[in-house]
Amino acid sequence: MFDDLRDLYQEVIFDHNRNPRNFRVMDNADRKVEGFNPLCGDRLTLYLKMEGETIVDASFQGSGCAISTASVSLMTEIVKGKTDQEAQDLFKIFHEMTTGKDEQINLEAVGKLAVLAGVREYPARVKCATLAWHTLDAALKNEQNAVSTE
Numbered sequence: 001m002f003d004d005l006r007d008l009y010q011e012v013i014f015d016h017n018r019n020p021r022n023f024r025v026m027d028n029a030d031r032k033v034e035g036f037n038p039l040c041g042d043r044l045t046l047y048l049k050m051e052g053e054t055i056v057d058a059s060f061q062g063s064g065c066a067i068s069t070a071s072v073s074l075m076t077e078i079v080k081g082k083t084d085q086e087a088q089d090l091f092k093i094f095h096e097m098t099t100g101k102d103e104q105i106n107l108e109a110v111g112k113l114a115v116l117a118g119v120r121e122y123p124a125r126v127k128c129a130t131l132a133w134h135t136l137d138a139a140l141k142n143e144q145n146a147v148s149t150e
């Protein structure tokens, strides 16, 4: 990865960590699931507002490291307006990107989420980046139980 691209990615992560998007309690949420990454201590509560199959609003609360906060912040932005299926597809692509199964990152498919591709070089941080998505997956499946990455 080029150094200037790496700097840009880090800048986006810092920005989302400093000013997380959609960081609020959603009183009229249809789905509410808690996620926990014991490895790092990241905790979040994810809220979704659904209209049929479409995610019309997403927000979160919680505290975690910069990677987990940036990841859930970016995720709540990107899944708004997506259908259940589109969000699940994105999770799959994101998971492959962060675990390095897919050598070539499909920039068109992942969009802004590409900023988190760097975690593949730090296996201990992969769970920080994927916690938000595992929690989303549980919310979309309408599971009530808290999600743990362990």
Ligand code: ZN
Binding pocket: 037, 040, 041, 042, 064, 065, 066, 067, 068, 127, 128
């Ligand atoms: Zn973390």
